[in-house]
Amino acid sequence: MKKDLEQQDTVIEVNQLVTHYGQRKILDGVDLNIKRGEIRVIMGGSGSGKSTLLWHILGLYQPTKGRIHLLGQDIHEISFNDMLKLKQDIGVSFQSGALFSSMSVGENVALPLREFTDLDENTIRIISRMKLEVVNLGGFHKLMPSQLSGGMIKRAALARSIVMDPKLLFFDEPSAGLDPVVASEIDDLILSLRDTMGMSMVVVTHELDSAFKIADKITVLDNGKNLLTGTVEEIKASTNKRVMDLLQRRSRHDKLDPADYLKRLTQENYTLS
Numbered sequence: 001m002k003k004d005l006e007q008q009d010t011v012i013e014v015n016q017l018v019t020h021y022g023q024r025k026i027l028d029g030v031d032l033n034i035k036r037g038e039i040r041v042i043m044g045g046s047g048s049g050k051s052t053l054l055w056h057i058l059g060l061y062q063p064t065k066g067r068i069h070l071l072g073q074d075i076h077e078i079s080f081n082d083m084l085k086l087k088q089d090i091g092v093s094f095q096s097g098a099l100f101s102s103m104s105v106g107e108n109v110a111l112p113l114r115e116f117t118d119l120d121e122n123t124i125r126i127i128s129r130m131k132l133e134v135v136n137l138g139g140f141h142k143l144m145p146s147q148l149s150g151g152m153i154k155r156a157a158l159a160r161s162i163v164m165d166p167k168l169l170f171f172d173e174p175s176a177g178l179d180p181v182v183a184s185e186i187d188d189l190i191l192s193l194r195d196t197m198g199m200s201m202v203v204v205t206h207e208l209d210s211a212f213k214i215a216d217k218i219t220v221l222d223n224g225k226n227l228l229t230g231t232v233e234e235i236k237a238s239t240n241k242r243v244m245d246l247l248q249r250r251s252r253h254d255k256l257d258p259a260d261y262l263k264r265l266t267q268e269n270y271t272l273s
């Protein structure tokens with residue numbers, strides 16, 4: 001972690017976020033404070049609310065309660081036009097954000113530039129090729145996504161998410177499904193984006209090796225609550241049982257009986273027949 005991280009501006013601030021899906025409380029008073037140039041990893045068991053938190057920070061869902069500030073702006077208070085401007089400072093690299101199969105790699109990367117800027121064709125081409133260079137895919141712009149390996153697709157999608165030089169970058173499982181060598185290359189890329197471009201990032205991952213390698217700080221979510229936030233060393237040294245279970249990759253669901261699990265899911269008293 002950079003020594004002066006604590007003195008940096010806060011770029012993402014979440015206060016007491018509460019949200020429900022139907023009657024079920026999914027996030028239960030989550031606070032986050034993420035600094036400029038910080039990589040924050042969000043970890044937690046399956047269903048702990050990690051993706052839900054990301055969707056809310058991105059303004060895609062309205063919370064029941066709580067405030068979210070991105071780059072100093074309250075995302076629930078700003079005007080539609082300011083939100084559009086803010087979105088240009090945000091890059092998203094999600095599993096679901098696959099490349100469009102009918103477009104070449106270069107066309108895929110250029111998409112946000114065509115959508116959000118008035119740049120001329122030549123400039124768009126130059127910027128998209130430069131971003132492909134950043135992710136070590138220089139010269140691959142003419143290929144179609146079907147001609148790329150899984151790791152190359154992830155890198156091309158990453159090039160697309162940084163093509164507008166965002167200040168904030170969000171990843172959902174960036175190295176899921178990749179072999180360890182390729183996953184480690186993605187981790188290196190994430191680190192180099194922080195170090196060369198000063199981006200702040202939120203990364204949701206289940207991959208412990210990856211989390212420990214890239215995180216400045218880790219937030220552990222459990223049942224919609226922020227269980228612990230700390231440096232890699234602090235998380236590794238935690239004596240909290242839930243955190244220890246997570247680090248040992250043991251799912252606490254393993255220890256629940258089906259009726260308890262169903263009750264937690266529905267927050268109602270069901271009986272299994």
Ligand SMILES: Nc1ncnc2c1ncn2[C@@H]1O[C@H](COP(=O)(O)OP(=O)(O)OP(=O)(O)O)[C@@H](O)[C@H]1O
Binds near residue numbers: 044046047048049053
């Ligand atoms: N659109 C939805 N409607 C109703 N419930 C949902 C919806 N999306 C998610 N959930 C539920 O909310 C809870 C939190 O889901 P979420 O996807 O945020 O967890 P997660 O920590 O990202 O899990 P995973 O690691 O498995 O992706 C889960 O119990 C899930 O079943």
